[in-house]
Amino acid sequence: MSYVNLSTAVDWIHEINMLPNLEELYLSESELRNTVLPLRQFNLTKLKVLDISRNNFNTTFAPNWFWNASSLTYLDIKICYFYGAIPDEVGKMTSLQQLSFQNNLISTMIPSSFKNLCNLKVLDLANSNTTGDITELMERLPNCGWKKLQMLDLTFNNIGGELPNRPGPLSNLTYLVLTRNKLTGKIPAWIWALKKLLILELSANNINGIVKEDHLNNLTNLKFLGLGYTLLQMKIRRDWTPPFKLLGILLPSLQLGPAFPSWLKSQTSIEFLHISNASITAIPDWFWVVFSRAEFLNLADNQISGALPATMEFMAAYFMILSNNRLNGTVPKFPRNITYIDISGNSLSGTLPSDFGAPRLDTLILYNNSISGTIPSSFCSLTNLLALDLSENMLTGEVPNCQEDMNLVKVNLNTNNLSGEFPSVFGSFPNIVFVDLSYNQFHGNLPVWIWEKMPFLAFFSLRSNMFHGPIPSEIAISKELQYLDLACNNLSGSLPNSLSNLSAMIRTSGYSELLEDNNLHRLSYHLFNSLYDHFGTREQVSVSTKGQQLEFSDQLSYTVLLDLSCNSLTGVIPQDIGALVGLKAFNLSWNRLSGQIPVNIGQLKKLESLDLSHNKLSGEIPPSMTALTFLSSLNLSYNDLSGKIPTGNQFETFNASVYIGNVGLCGPPLTGSCPGNSSSQDTHGNHRGLEDISLYLAMNIGFVLNLWVVFCVMLFKKRWRIAYFMFVDDLYDKIYVTVAVRCAIFKRKLGQT
Incomplete structure (x- = not known):
């Protein structure tokens, strides 16, 4: 009954308990929400297989009914949101062969009763927050005479210490995955002696030492090797031929270069290759042939030079990441099966191919190169494309107007020389979330249909173009827009009052799930029905805030920004602007705005950066602004503001440059005092000085008199x-x-x- 919605089944356990002959029960991902304490009478004495994984029970491991199922050989409770300690009752389930606690919250060491599980073959504790020392954990594993344990997965936990010098119960392992823990020390000899081992994954630990070919010679059955993100050094002879045929290898952040490891030339069966940040400077010609059948290739963050081969289109890759290298030449035709390709941060030049040759492509990232020419019409044939980033190149011309149905959610074309009116093709992207056309030469009015046809738009930047005309009042239609940057154009007219109705900027959470999902590219690779490499790549987005240009990645989904600076806007700041309580950065500088700063601007409690400089604003600075306790950047310079500068909280940290060019302002941190306050301040200061002198004089006289009284009494x-x-x-x-x-x-x- 897996994947059947059983959310309304309240008493499902008692119903199932009425089936004494039941041997297998599959309820994975069935929307179950409740479980019960141990049953008064447990009838499921023949139950061998129980799978209740991927249900949100959100309760403690114990007490629970299934711990009485001593006949079980298979128990899968992964991703059930159980928490707390595993009960000792697990030791009574001596028939267990496979046991999965993955993605729960154990937060402690496994119980010592695990020693009784002599038939256990598979133990999955991945991402369960298991804590403690690796030696203690191994001592608690079943160590019976026949040592049946074959697969041990401790990925993503808080297990520390050095691996013990003896294998204990692990001498027959075929699968050992200890990724992303806190292990230290060297890899013990017994691991290199595990002749049955198919998978060895020790990545992302603090283990150290040197790995030589002698260590690997005994692993004749090895299919997957992961040693990346550690302190290990690999010193392998160039002429060594491995005794195994790998399907996957994970060696990122190991210093393997400058030459590409020649011993990999014999590994023609590799499907997964991840050797990023390894100081490699060149790829040999045989690389493109040997790994032509690889489905996943990641050589990012090296110093690889040279051109990409014209034969790249014949490769079998689905994922290819070659970013941040020194590759040059033109962009070749892509592999036909490619779905994700990232060649950003290189020195590619020339034009984009007239035929991309990749009908399955969903992510194309080529930013920060020197690609020129126009965006070819073949772009329209990429009907599966979700994310496109061609920013920081030298592209010219207009964005092609595609007739094909496309489903783009992210488009970044900033910092090119593109021109024309706002591209009408965006009206065909109803699910688009992220649009960045900044630093180009687009012109014309902002079309009203932007907000109607792109209802999920959350990030919208047209900074430094040549758009003109008013800001459409229809902008309020947008329900997800939390980042709006229209700075440095020639927009005119008044600020629309509808700005205060932008729903996403009113949210107090200041978080966009849409931006989070679309800025994080999750890549993973499966081998032997398990997840062996799972990581996310986030693109850097340039954001102008706090008077500087900052690069955002993780924080982008939490950035709430409204920047309309460097335009020709007139009129007053809408009085209801205080409704945008989620705003963190607000910039209206270098316009022609007049009137007073709205009093309710003090309601923007999350504001970190406020720039209203270079306008014609008048009146006093509202005292309510002292409530902006997160404000770290303020600029009110070059207006017609007057009156006393408020004091308190963040205003005590700002210097005089914040207020320069406002001749009517007075009070600290400016040097001049406010008119009409000087004499009173002097008089108050004089009175205070006299009060202080009188106090000290009275104290001294009193002390002397009391001392003489005591002295006289003692004398007489x-x-x-x-x-x-x-x-x-x-x-x-x-x-x-x-x-x-x-x-x-x-x-x-x-x-x-």
Whole structure:
């Protein structure tokens, strides 16, 4: 009954308990929400297989009914959101052969009763927040005479310490995955002696040492090798031929270069190759032939030079990442099966191919190259394309107007020389979320249909183009827009009052799930029905805020920005602007705005950057602005503001440059005092000074008088004088005896230790 919606089944466990002959129960991803304590009478005595994975139970591991199912051979409770310690009752399930706790929240060490599970072959604790020392964990695994354990997955946990020098129960392993833990020390010899091993994944730990061909010679059955993101060094002879035929290899961030590892020349069966950031400077000619059948290739962040081969179109790759290298030449025709290709951050030149030759392509990333010419009409044939990034190139001409149905969600064309009116082709992208056309030469009015035909638009930047005319009031239609940058155009007219109705900028969470999903490209590779390499790539997006150009990636989905600076806007700032409580950056500088700063601007409590400089704003700075406690960047310079500058909170941190060019402003941090306050301030200061002098004088006189009273009494009253000295002597004796006794006790304790 897996994948059947059983969310309304409240008493499902008791119903199933009425089936005593039931042997297998599959309820994976069935929308179950509740489980129960141990049943009064457990009837499922023949149950062998139980799969309740991918249901949101959100409760503790114990007590729970299934711990009484001692007949089980297979138990899968992954992604059930159980939490807490695994109960000792698991040790009574001695028939278990496969056990999965993946993606739950154990937060502790496995119980010692695991030793009783002598038939256990597969143990999956991946991403379960299992904590503790690796040696202790191995001591708690079943260590029976026949050592049946074959697969152990401890990926994404908090397991530390050094791997022990003896294999214990792991001598028959075929699958050992310890990725992303806190392991230290060297790889022990027994791991290199696991002749049955198919998969060895130790990536993303702090293990160190040198790996040589002698270590790998015994692993004759090895299919997958992962040693990346560690402190290991690989020193393999160039003429060594491995005894295995790998399907996957993961060696990122190991210093393998400058030459590409020649021992990989014999690995013609490789499907997955990840050797990024390895200081490799050149790819040999045989690379493109040997790995022509590879489905996943990642050589990013090296210093690889040379041109891409014309034969690249005949490769079998689905994923290809060659970003941040020194590749030159033209962009070749892509592999026919490619779905994701990233060759950004290189020195590619020439024009884009007239035929991309990749009908399945969904992500094309070529930013930061030197590609010239126009965007070819063949772009329209990429009907599966979801993300396109051609930014930071030298493209010219207009964006082609495609007639084909396309489903783009992200388009980044910034920093080119593209021209024409706002591309009408965007009206054919109803699901688009991210549009960046900044730093080009687009012109004309902003079409009203932008907000109607792109209802999911969350990021929209037209900075530094030549658009003119008013900002359409229909902008309020947009429900997801939380990043709007129309700066440095020639827009005119008044600010539309509808700006205060932008729903996404009113959200207090300040978070866009749409931007998060579309800025993170999740790539993964499956081998033997398991996930062996899962990582995300985030593109950097240039954001102008706080008076500087910043690069955002992870934070983009939390960036709420409204920038209309460097235009010819007139009129007043809408009084309801305070409704945009999610705003973090607000810039209206270098316009012709007049009137006063709205009093309710103090409601923008999350504001971090505010720039209203170079306008004609008048009146006082609203005192409500002192409530902007997150404000770290403020610029009100070159307006006609007047009155006293508010004080308190963030305003105490701003210097005079924030207010320069406003001749009517006064008060700190400006040097001049406010008119009409100087005399009163002086008088107040004088009074305060006199009060201070009087206070100190009275204190001194009082002290002297009291001292003389005591002295006179002691001088003329002999009995009082004798009593005083006796009290002082007695107090001295008590203190002396106490200190002496304490010292003697302390010395005695030191002597005993």
